[in-house]
Amino acid sequence: MSTSDESDAKVSPRHVSDGDYAKLLAIRTALRGFEQWSADRATEQGITARQHQLLLAIRGHAGDTAPTVQDVANYLFIQHHSAVELIDRAVRSGLVRRTTDQQDHRVVRLVVSPQGQDILEGLSGSHLLELAQLASLFEVLHDVSDAPARDER
Numbered sequence: 001m002s003t004s005d006e007s008d009a010k011v012s013p014r015h016v017s018d019g020d021y022a023k024l025l026a027i028r029t030a031l032r033g034f035e036q037w038s039a040d041r042a043t044e045q046g047i048t049a050r051q052h053q054l055l056l057a058i059r060g061h062a063g064d065t066a067p068t069v070q071d072v073a074n075y076l077f078i079q080h081h082s083a084v085e086l087i088d089r090a091v092r093s094g095l096v097r098r099t100t101d102q103q104d105h106r107v108v109r110l111v112v113s114p115q116g117q118d119i120l121e122g123l124s125g126s127h128l129l130e131l132a133q134l135a136s137l138f139e140v141l142h143d144v145s146d147a148p149a150r151d152e153r
Contacts, residue, residue, distance in 0.1 A: 023141045030137050034130060041126060045119050050076075051090055055120045058096065058110045066099065066109035095119070 039049035047055075057075035061067035067075075073083035087110065090096040095116035101107035112120060 026141060027138065030134055034134055037130060038127065041123055045123060047093070047095065047119060050086055051093070051095060052120070052123060054086055054090055055095060055112055055116050056124075059112050059117070059120055065101065066111050068107060068109060072110060090116070 038052065042049045042052040053076055054072060057072045058067055061071060069083050069087060070080060072087070073080050076083065087096060091098065094113055097111050097113050099109045099111055101109050
């Protein structure tokens, strides 16, 4: 995700039409709806939405080695100490295991436990289907040409 920076200030302003506002609302509503839907599915599996995100961050990590606490913190957009607390709870729940890095024994790496993997697999299939529907909404919103503004203020 990007945040505002100097490059954003260089973009020339344009008129935001009623259609633009409607698109933005539709997208934000769909994203928030997905987040709520996802949280409900996690709860049904006996975990929190944050634990689901943690499992996905660990399992989805690309690379030759398992992710570190800092990797997970970056994926979840949280501070290191918050990631540690989340991981501690996940370890106590049997969802995640800590391992020592083979090359640098000071580094702790994270792996999803078999129990966590079962839960994550159960959630991931339905999430992929739901995301496919959400993606189609983005395509429709992107492909629709702007109708003339209803109100030219």
